[in-house]
Amino acid sequence: MITSTSPRLTHLQSLEAEAIHILREVVAEVERPVMLYSIGKDSAVMLHLAKKAFWPGPLPFPLLHVDTTWKFRAMYALRDKVAAAPDVDLKVWINEDARARGINPFDHGSLHTDLWKTEGLKQALDHCGYQAAFGGARRDEEKSRAKERVFSFRAAGHRWDPKTQRPELWRLYNTRIGAGESIRVFPISNWTELDVWQYIEQEGIEIVPLYFARPRPVVERAGTLLMIDDDRMRLLPGEVPQMRSVRFRTLGCYPLSGAIESQAASVGDIIAEMKASTTSERQGRMIDRDQSASMEKKKAEGYF
Amino acid sequence: MVPLVDSTLLRFLTCGSVDDGKSTLIGRLLYDTRAVLDDQMTALEADSARVGTQGSELDFALLVDGLAAEREQGITIDVAYRFFATERRKFIVADTPGHEQYTRNMVTGASTADAAVILVDARKGVLVQTRRHSFLCALLGIRKVALAVNKMDLLGWDKARFEAIAADFAAFAESIGLTSVTPIALSGLTGEGVVAPSPLAGQTLLDWLETVEIDALADGGAFRMPVQWVNRPDSEFRGYAGLIAAGTVRPGDRVRVLPSGRESRVARIVAMPDDLTEARARQAVTLTLTDEIDVSRGDVIASAEDPPAVADQFEATVVWMDEDALSPGRSYLLKTGARTATAQVTTIKHRVNVNTLEKLAATRLELNDIAVCNLSLDRGIAFEPYEVNRDLGGFILIDRITNRTVGAGMIRFALRRADNIHWQAIDVDRDARAAMKGQKGRVVWLTGLSGAGKSTIANLVDRRLHAMGRHTYLLDGDNVRHGLSRDLGFTEEDRVENIRRVAEVARLMADAGLIVITAFISPFRAERRMAREMMAEGEFIEVFVDAPLALAEARDVKGLYAKARAGTLKNFTGIDSPYEAPEQAEIVIDTTTVSAVEAAERIVAGILKT
Incomplete structure (x- = not known):
């Protein structure tokens, strides 16, 4: 048993509670959620948060790895270890079109990322009909992310239209979508790279x-x-x-x-x-x- | 700087316009707390040289103004979130534009903020926009405010000027409930008073941010937790997951579930890897109870000793955020805590001019309007006034068709407790029922002597309307005297009572949206007036089926006049009981010149015209 004696939540406790709240809200309101799992440290933190959110039950959604076939070998090793856990349903999607065309990072530049990652992701989401996909993006990463919502709405075809994003007030997230629309959800939006590392250390999370x-x-x-x-x-x-x-x-x-x-x-x-x-x-x-x-x-x- | 693992998190809002130097100030905070890294610095140096406004110096505004791209693409200028940290605290800055057309953005940023930094240009002092920003902060429940008097370097750090601005602002702030205001003299451009000490001494902005007390209202109150999700991995375990909105909870605590009112005790606070012995406001937990009681998403688990009230009608302040105006009476989805209900604004009490705080009349709310409204929900919800608890008093409104978030609101108080009210009566009203039938509820009241032809005409009207797809019902002596008024005779008192009953039934049916046709002699003006006054304005249509006594008596279809004349039937209208002809009937049918079919057509036309 753990008793917290500090009069205030620490910044990591606050961020953790916010992320867990977001994860649960999606599971409570949206059919067919999925968690994008890229094997990196942010994915490791997300997976850990999800386990906490739904403990003692199993994860109420599958993990999805959009594989480019060009990841580090050590990443595949950790992915396979995560997938071997009894409560985890990890799905791997490979863009067969990109594979057939021999798309690779040496010859094809940004086309490599477009086809393997972006197209692969869209194919996987469409194929399985996922209505909400959790991602580990953070607002501190990049300028255009600073204005990203926690719930990012995508029209049919997965296009992000900055003009139609919904206001997000308090902890109230509007999760309603129409046919063909989907949501990308970023539970660790408000974390910084340092928060991620501090949390990995505090929680003893396994990373590549x-x-x-x-x-x-x-x-x-x-x-x-x-x-x-x-x-x-x-x-x-x-x-x-x-x-x-x-x-x-x-x-x-x-x-x-x-x-x-x-x-x-x-x-x-x-x-x-x-x-x-x-x-x-x-x-x-x-x-x-x-x-x-x-x-x-x-x-x-x-x-x- | 790196926050310690046990440091706290402060979310704050910056309010001010570009002219006030807001971007420069935030850029300065990020820079001086070393939240700006080498590659970003390289970009900043390049941007400063290219488009900067500070000559050869760094233009800190460029760190936060991602706006060039926004303008090019026509993106709505929005809330941007920035992050920095010191050893004592981690900070999340909600950076919102300050112009009036961005009120909704500022409200969004303020909704999650613990504190606000309100900027004024020392050369200009407190302006209309300063008041607007302050009002919005107060409205969203931000109690801790720093008044950042910027550009003091341009005034040679004139202490008297600074104190005059502070005094000017303090008087206004107090009037809107901002009682904890800290004035700070600074210069975003030079950094003095921000992180570096100010020439006027006193607290720097960073000192204030690191030490300002985070609003502890939620911590002190009684326990409340909206149930967000019911965790049922197997038949053995049933946990209630949620974020604690107020107070603390321990195993063994007696709790009440609202709105059902059922009580139980907390069995466990389930967490990974170990259960907790205590949890408090803003923690996300999973509770199990000692009793198997029905608890669903949207319910609130609360301290049994001090539970929140349940109500279905509220006075609230609403901020409208959509291009399509809010119209009273239209129904929206209202989401608060983990509960989604159907709600309508029943009355707009007044709109608030955000610049002058004047109360204005309004019949609808446009984008960025703020108004005090009455709302009616389709069910009772456990709530707290917003000023007591943001989680249990704040709500968003969602358009049911477009799914857009169209408004936000803050509950002020309940208009009545919902405990003993049949909520059905509130939302599905007469207009809603009639609208479903595509018509308006009406009472067509035929009056006239026995044998005047009322029943014949009433039947024709009924059939004609039915053929037109209208929902009608015919009340006449045949179906009333055998049931509803079986206990009544034909004395004057009984006839009055019979008409009263008929009028009441007609009123209920009209309330249900039906077109009701009544065919009774109803000889007395007083009863017909009583019936008229029961109905809504314009709903009662009196039809005088006028036949001279001689003509009616000559027809005598049922042989009643003969019996009356013979004295075997007492109190017969026209013979030994008076008939008071209508003076202001909506429709008069002269049966000596108009056929029953023509009469029916005229009545139908009269009904459909209104």
Whole structure:
């Protein structure tokens, strides 16, 4: 038994309660919800929050991994471990069209993300008729997210129209949708990257080991450290892999995820490093650097 | 700066216009608390050089003005949320535009804020917009306010000027219930008074933000938790999940479930990995009860010693947020706590001019209008006045067809307790019932001597209306005297009572939306007037079926005149009891010149015309 003696909820308790409230509200009001699971730290936190929200029952919705086939091997290992738990129903969707066309991050640039991630996500949601999809997006990540609602309404075809978003007051969420419409729901909207790390430490949440610094084979390309995770990695002329102590702040397709040099081998170390940190986590995401305002554009197209 | 794990969370709202330097101030707060990182700084430096307004200096406004893109795309300027932290607190800033056309955005931002920073330009002092922002803060229940007197550097940190503005504002603030106002002199541009000390000494804005007391109203009150979701993983476990709206709860506490009123005790506070021995306001928990009682989503579990009231009619302040105006009488979905009900605004008591606080008459509410209204719900809900508890007193209104969130409201008080009221009588009213039939309830009252032809004409009218798809009912001596008035004779008293009964039944039927046709001699003006006065204005149509006594007596279909003349039938109208002809009948049928069919057509036309 735990008794809290502090007169106030801590900021993590407040954020946790808000997220649990949002998760439950969707399950209470919307048919066929699903939780997008991308295996990263935000997904790990979301999964943990969902387990808490519906404890002692099982998760009342499936997890959905939209697989690009280009994730780190360590990510697949954790995904399969999560899926093996008896209470978890994890579905994997692969865009067979992208696979048939051999779309890859080396030859196809932003088309890779468009087809594998954005199109794949839309296909999966349509295929299963999910009316609400939980995502781990946060408002602190990027400028266009700062104005995103917790409940983000998508017209038929998953388009995000910023002009038709609903006012959100208090803790009252209007979950009503018409035929063909769907909702993306972001329970950790108000968390910052630091909150996520502090929560992972406080709750002892398992995350992909790639978040912790370790000697890994990398090449430096256009100012970014890329890890050679399997033999599909194409080296440019003159590139020689070298072992460096690196970790990742965000994880995606390995040829698109930049590592940072670090000695932080534990969550505590990472938080300590963040105190001195001087770059935002999205810097490591090559996807956002293609075009200016790229996130806004991707959202309008149906990216979560 | 990194918040400690046990730091608290403060949500605050910034109110002010671009001219007041709001963006610069927020940018400065983010920058000075090191919430701005290297890559963002690089972008800021580039943007400052390109489009900045501060020469070679950094333009902090550019950190928060994502507005260029908004303008290009014509996106509604909206609430943006910013984050920063110190070791003592984590902060969520709701950044909203200050112009009057963005009242709805400011209300949205204020709804979740614990505190507000109201900006004024030191050169201009308290303006109309300052009053508007203050009023909206007070309306949404924000009690802790910092008056940030900005641009003090431009006035050489003139202390007298600062104090004059503070005094000016304090007088106004008190009048609208903002009793905890802290004036702070600062300059967003130089950072003095924000994080760095101000030349006038005193509290900096960050000092205030780190120490301002978070409203503890919900913590102190009696326990209340709206049931958000019923957790039933198997037949053994039945837990009630929700966010605690007020008070604390412990296993063993006696609780009452509202609106049903059933009582039980808290068995467990279920949490992962271990049960809790206590939980309090704003925690999301799952409770189990010691008794198997019926509890559903939307119910409120509350302290049995001090439960909240249940009511179905309220006075509330409504903020309208939709392009389509609110019309009284139209029904909307009302969501409060975990409950969704059907509600209608029955009366707009007055609209409030947000700039002058004047009360204005209004028959509808347009976008951004704020008004005090009466609302009627289709069911009783457990509630608290908004000023006591935001979760149990705040609501949103949803359009039933477009699904848009069209309004927000704050309950002021209940107009009556719902405990002993049949709520059916409130919402489904006579207009609603008649509208379902596509007609208006009417009472067509035929009066005239026996044998004048009332029944014949009434039957024709009934058939004609029925053929036209109208819902009618014919009341005449045949179906009333054998049942409803079986106990009555033909004395004057009994005839009056018979007419009273007929009028009452006709009124109920008209209330149900029917077109009622009555065919009774109804000889006395007083009773016909009584019947007329029972009905709504315009609903009663008196038809005088006028036949001279000689003609009626000559027809004598039922042989009654003969009996009356023979003295075997007493109190017969026209013979030994008077007939008082109508003086103001809506329709007069002269049976000496008009056939029964023509009479019926005229009556039908008269009914449908009104």
